[in-house]
Amino acid sequence: MSFSKIIISxxxxxxxxxxxxxxxFIFSSLIGILVAWLSLQKDKVSRGIARVYTGLVRGTPPLLMLLLTYYGLPKxxxxxxxxxxxxxKIFFGIFGLSVGWGGYLAEAFRSAYLSVDKGQILAAYSVGMTDQAAFKEITLPQTFSIAIPNIENLLIGLLKATSLVYVIGLADMYQNATSLSNVNQGVFQLQIFVILAFIYWVIALGIEWFFRDYRRRYVHLNG
Amino acid sequence: MALLTVSKVEKSFNQNKVLKKIDFQISKGEVIVIIGPSGSGKTTFISSLNFLNKADSGKMTFKDKQINLASPKKDDVLWVRRHIAMVFQNYNLFKNKTAVENITEGLIYGRGLSKEAAFKKAVQELKKVGLEEKKDYYPSQLSGGQKQRIGIARATALQPDIILFDEPTSALDPELVGTVVRDMDKLAQQGQTMIIVTHLMSFARKVATKVLFFDDGQILESGSPDQIFEHPQNKRTQAFLSAIAEDR
Incomplete structure (x- = not known):
């Protein structure tokens, strides 16, 4: 089987x-922001909801999360x-991964928020900024930039987790690779999986490149 | 007449009383320097004046307006902060903002200036401290002395009635202290009302109209720089000053 045929497939x-x-990534970020916000509230109910959600999704393998979504959500x-x-099927794939990754992103946002130097907020108040202005201008941008390395890791992890959607019969790159390998009775198995690994690596490089730009822009925050 | 008066200010952290019924007042143009050992409540006291630290009890009269220090209205807190600026020990410049933006933030959000007017004013302030060419630098790209002078420019840009200085030179390398002190001295010459917490006794002596000695959450002694530094009456003041005599 030709090299190009494998790649095209x-x-x-x-x-x-x-x-x-x-x-x-979009939906898990939204869930992450919401859950991080809940976990930072003063009332016990909000914090409790956040803790239970984060605990459950972090304690469940992503593969199982996809199966639970695929079979449980319709019910x-x-x-x-x-x-x-x-x-x-892709809807269930997106749902399962979003719910699963939302827990990790919530922790990334929460810990970044708590890492913003309190002196920054005091300084914002000292020049007469309201709570809202201090949050928008100081806390939020700094939270985001502190969270960036974690977000980058989680996004690369999510890329790899997309290969798990084969369990719900969704044809992604990994599913195509196993099908191609099976059709050829495993003769070209190694070549197929090496090429597959290469493609994932290229996408991961793209993600790193995207974040490298952000990291450069925010490098001054670490001074 | 006093510009700011506070009475019976109290503050505790857990069981530890850090401010014990402090009475204090300052008039326009005065420069009050607060000295005293670490942990005596100096920083807690001045940061209670702009509500960065909320006192447990006490009353404030500022520009004829009476405010309860323990339960101030939100609008009053904002109003006070917009008239009493602060310069911090660790600069606390906004890390995600450039030098000029560090100054415009307060002008836009605190003073309600347009972005253009705030920028113009901020550049003027930077010029005054000789750092105009650093306007697009981020705090991480500046030296400690430059950061603190921008911290001072951020405060003076707001044209506040009072500026609070919380040990503004303590975090600086010795060779950078001079530039910051010169800026503060200039402000004092211009009649800026200031409350300064410092360990620089020579500077305190030069610039203060009144010196307060703080210890154990109380003002143990107050008077002119001459009275405090040459003829201290309280034994604790005498012990403190002789312990740091080398700085004089």
Whole structure:
């Protein structure tokens, strides 16, 4: 089997891999921000919800999270009269990964928020800034930049986790690689998986490049 | 007439009383220097004047407005902070802002200036401390002395009634102290009302109109620089000054 045929076959799963990566990252970030906010509230109920969610999702393997979503979510939705039988599998993939990664991102945001030097906030108050202005101008940008290295790691982890969607029968790059290997009775197995690893590595390099730019922009925060 | 008066200011951290019924007042143009050993409550006291530290009890009269220090209204807190600026020991310049932005933030959010007007004013202030060419630098790119002078410019840009200085030279290398002291001295000459916590006795002597000696959460002695430094009456003051005599 030719080299180009392997690449073309694997890359046909790339749109699904990237769709899973981008949308799961967006939704898990939103969940992460919400849960981090809950965990920083004074009332016990909010903090309790955040703690239970984070504990549960961090303690559940991502593969299991995808299976639970695929088999459990339609049942939950049917309780409220929503029929999800015709929904695309990628929806469940995005949902499962978002819920799973939301817990990790929540911790990244929470710890970054708590790492902002309190003196920065005092200085903001001392020049007459309101709570809202201090948050928008000082706390939020600094939280974001402190969280960047963690977010980058989590995004690369998420890229790798997208390969788990084969368990719900979604055709991503990894699923295509195993299918191709099976069709050829495992003859080209090594070549196929080496090429697959190379493609994942290139995407991971792209992510690193994107964040390297951010890290450069925020390097002055560490002074 | 006093510009700011506070009475019976108290503050505890857990069981530890750090401020014990402090009475204090300052008039326009005065430069009050607070000296005393570490942990005597100096910083806690001055930061209670702009509510960065909330006192447990006490009353404030500032520009004829009475405010309860323990339960101030939100608007009063903002109002006070917009008239009493502060310079911090560790500079506390906003790390994510350039030198000029560090000054414009207060002008925009505290004083309500437009971005353009704030920028113009901020550049003027930087010029006054000789750091105009550093306007686009981030704090991490500046020396300690430069940071503190920008901290001073950030405070003076707001044209506050009072500036609080919390040990502004303590974190500086010795050779950088002079530049910051010169800026403060200039402000005193211009009639800026200031409350300064410092361990620089020679500077205190030169610039102060009144010196307070703090110990154990109380003002043990107050008077003119001459009275405090030449004829201290309280034994604790005498012991403190002789212990740091080499600085004089």
């Amino acid at each position: 694997l890359l046909s799963g790339l749109p699904n891999t990237l769709t899973l990566l981008v949308f799961s 939950l939705l049917s309780f409220i009269g929503i029929d999800s039988n015709q929904w695309a």
